[in-house]
Amino acid sequence: MFQHITLYHQNEPNFNITCDLHNTCGVLYKTYSAYKAHVYRQHTSELHLKNKPNNNSNVTPNESQQQESMNNLDIGLGTINNADDTFDFITDDIESILVNDDYETNFCNPALLFDSIHNVKSTSELLLIIKRSYMMFLLELREQYLLPQGVMNIISTYIVTLIRHLELLLEKKAFLPSTDIYSTSTSSLPKQNQKIIEIYQLHEILNDLSNIIESISKNNYQFIKHCEKHFDYTSPEEILLSSPDEDVMHGYFIPIDRTLSSMLKSQPLLLEISENIQQQRINVENDSDLMFSIRDGYHGYRFDQDSLLIQLYLDDIGLTNPLGAKRDKHKMTMDDIKAQRFFAPIIENLNKLQLHGISINGIHLTFSFSTVVADNLASHFVGGFQSCFSSGHFCRRCYITYPEKNLPIPLSQIPTRSMIDHDDLVDKIINDPNRVSLKGVIGPSPLRELIGFHAITSLPRDLMHDFIEGICPMIIISLLKQASALRILTYSENAFVFY
Template identity: 60%
Template sequence: MSSFICPICLTNRNFVSFAKMFQHVTVYHRNESNFKMTCNLHRSCGVLYKTYAGYKSHIYRQHLSELHSTEKNHNNLTTIPVSKQEDNMNLLVESDLTNGDINDQLNFANDNIESMVQKDDYETGFDDSVLSFGSITNDGKQLGSMWDIKRSYILFMLQLREECLLPKNVMSIISTYIITLMQNLETLLEKKAFNYTAESYSAVSSSRKENKKAIEFDQLKHVLDDIRNAIQSNTKNEYQFVKQCEKYFAYTSPEEIVLSSAGEVPEHAYFIPIEKTLSSMLNYQPLVIQILENIQQQQTTTKHDDDLMFSIRDGYHGSRLDHDSLLLQLYLDDIGLTNPIGSKRDEHKMCMIYFSLEDIPDQLRSKVDFIQLVGVCESKTLKDNIKAKRFFQPIIDNLNKLQLHGLVINGIHHKFSFSTVVADNLAAHLVGGFRLCFNSGHFCRRCYVTYDEKNLPIPLSQIKIRTIFDHDDLVKRIMNDPNKFPLMGVIDQSPLNDLIGFHPIVSLPGDIMHDFIEGACPLVVMSLLKQASSMRLITYGEK
């Protein structure tokens, strides 16, 4: 039996047919930036394709017969012959999945499904004019010929492009899936067909018996009715769609957090439990093996070279962490839902909180699949310390539970430890309880230097560094002050104060991009340009 291996997967997965491998590539690898596929179906091929579109076009032009083969059979009044495929494709509607299909389902569950659905009004229906295939015809007549079907489908594509403004690549995805759905339907009907013997006649020979397959028309109609009802019920409203995503793709619905008090204008935020996301990720055993091997490799390397630092466990404050625990890192950033100008530019900003496993191998760390959403709220609500604490409290409770009890997945007990909160300077000061103004007073969260002293040539040995004990004392004095007057750049207690392993002095690393690219790098570049000008290498002038 021929075997087809996916060259993109790290595990070199095998498929019994090219149709299954092509379907796998279509679902899981079509949007990868480093897509590379070489066609080796025939000796005349061997061309390397660096885009999925080019590879798909080649397959459909040159190797369509490899995807499925058809045999023309004669129809009668009571039965409809079904063409037998060379390789049975993987049915998405089947419940008896094979081991390979189960792995596919687990891999697909790790994707960011939360970006596909939104928990708003569950009773909001879809536009019937778009979903109803028969409503696109102008005269309302039944489609009785292939010409009518082609005309109706082209009109459907025009409606998607002109009215719904869908781009060409999205329309191509829709067409590809319709073809895949028809292929799956053909395979399903083949399993319900029965064998019968028919006599065939030719001009040069006598009659001979042939084995064929057929299916009763009533059974065919019943199958089509089941598929049509399943599609209509799944897309009837948002509630049914979310339930189907939870059933088939392990989708986790966000939990609502009430930020406003009684009598105030309702304000809400949303939170996704971290342990559910971790369960989906670590349920894939090859990923767990890669993470553990990466930890072991880093620990071995640092033993031979003390100057290397791969994570916080290799630093001064890493001694408090268990060496066999997985590090959880939070990431905080604001996004703008609109692009206004002037004073309205911050009115529609949302604060997004993500988490990632810090021990993920380097080749996977920057991929979107391994940066998971935790919470979302309006940015302006976090400026209120009470609402900020209400927003962060479920996240704190979730992380503390993971650090105290861990997770048992596939019989393996995984331990977790919180590492750091990665953010820009503004967001770091917000969650750390520091001043949000950087052009006066004590603007640094690492030391007590003032804004007036920042350009003075002061030796580092003379700059007083912030310590955990000094910060805790300042916070205590502020909390006991009825006026809550800021002290030495500290304005309040951090909303993450109850998080195990977090402290504003050691858990908020520097903003390297802004500090170096916008801070140190311009000064260095300017000094280099001035030195080059003094040496008569270049000239510069002001207009």
Template identity: 30%
Template structure:
């Protein structure tokens, strides 16, 4: 027996009925947005039936063809309990109205947006944008709230590059909002409790909440919020506790106050490969490239297909090792002019897994930071050796021992391929002069300024 005039989610294994399409639409938007391999088929009309591989394409179609279903006023309806004749299952659910924001776009705007959306080329990589899933009621506690709030602050800091003072302002505003809600609850519930105590003695009920318990919960939430932003030290400790954050390791240079910082490549790759989607994407792209090279050996798709890889100590024995390449460049923290333009330059070293698909490697989220040091310190050869010695040791360890991912129960092998950079950075790494006033623009092809 089926329920008429109710909507069911195609993406849920056990879908509950939704009393309005607005409720189903909001369910898909908030629960399934960002999931990989999403296939949504529109079955709202006789002429529909198109399958969409992204929520953006599905949303554009709904707003264009079925806007009337989103604007239908919904009411609280109760799905009556019924017994299925086939499996004798009882369903007792209450459909609650959710206010759906109205879309006031014109027909021309909707047509333009839909034409710009290509559902097949729309790429959503949830592996680099992990969301906190909704948890069951048995694990909702203050520790989970603290973890959720730390994740929220990380998204603000890292995703939107908000400074610490803005984060603290947001925290103060949220704390004031919670205190306001707390006072409002006390104000609204106190007259009801007084009236109930004067009339009759109500039987014990689980719906009655003591104000002392409410006070304790709100005060505990406030303490967690304040603790998360009460200084950088406390925030980093919470990141270590919940998200396996590892602070940069200092490298003491020749000068007493000269310090460089290093982020272990092994730890960064381990955090990345813990996500099954990343591993699947890496191996799938690696097999695709190898198959293309097998079909046409004259083409070189990456470093492992070149002649140098045959002499590589790792690739010569294990051609399927994942490739790691490094990139170095100098960045200026300020923008001065004239003779002081190089005083605040920082030398940065980054890494990237070369076997990631091109669409992922072109994003900033696929690039990991390895080391950073004041460029002036590296002008001393001893400091330069100390800074890159620990990077070389980490790379050799990865190439020799590989990396075991316990969550996947799999061993990965790695091979260092190339260190790249601009002209200045490459000259610096090779020990050459960083100026080009000798009459030649390039030390490789000996291209002179007169030939420009």
């Protein structure tokens, strides 16, 4: 009954059914997905309870039966084609997602991934290979083509439906063997090479395949668990950001030690990193003017020469608001409390990595935090500085004020920030009930507990924005003024006039 509903009625717009697989059930369902989930949860034993056909049945027809099979197959395909009209809206949605003229499609050859399938003799091993190949297919749809879970479930449902149709077709074409089965056959193959498969075995194989497909893509939780088991997939850890009296808000992160362990399992990659570090040391020793990393800088003395450096990248989330008066792209950041909650498990993970390291293939690796790479806005946010650059002490490197930025003040006369002064300002702000900002500092950094981090030494300059938005405009203005003075070009109200 369930098989019939799956084949012929699952996509009906007015789907309505009362479960009668058990006398004590009688639950009414108006969607196939809810009915299917109920059956697999409550009636698994009834679902897989099948009577085996006669063990002598086979699927090797003679010539007349082969012709009849082809005719019936044409009729069956015609019936399926007529039913395709009810699936057009789903097919159109899938095609609209997959079709992209600007996207280069690379198809993976399963034979290259599972070339050992011909050497497998065990049925369980062969089913495992099929399971892994189908999981690889779903991973490609999910990660490369970004298909949602609902579309993947539709694909799996159609594959299972195809297998069920194939099973019904083979069952109808099976027949009892007779003594003259080979004498009436006109096959060109030798008689001893013709194999007969018993229909109950075919039922079991197809049923196992269908169960594998359905179990993999049944829901996102099962899919993730299978990926963790077969592909060493690491699920993001959930961080609760909201307070008990607020709407629930979560953040997610993947532990850095697990990511590094997965990456550095590759022996060639680890060897390439080691050789690159060694070559940099040799080049710096031969030429003191070279600087390849922070090891070669003013604060490089605090890093262990045998440890690998960890550099973090931070940026704000950009949101686009297409409605309302402010139709533009806006920056989105967290408040101080949510930022501390978000960074707390990340800091704990990084500190553990720096203290204990990781062992990969018998090699113990140590790590040291170096810097946080970010633009000026994100650096000020994570460093505990003011995010307004048009007033007050806007610089995180020195104590210059906004009115003084265009004055010809020598750099030697501008007081620079130091670690001791910054810590004193942070302590004063923490002890102040009003939390008033002091000299551009608004509070402690959410990364304050990270080993090796300090807001003064761990946030390098944003060279790209400083150059493009600071130096380049000044140079262009100077060039235009000089060109105008030399009469190379003149400036009118609406256009440049070249001579």
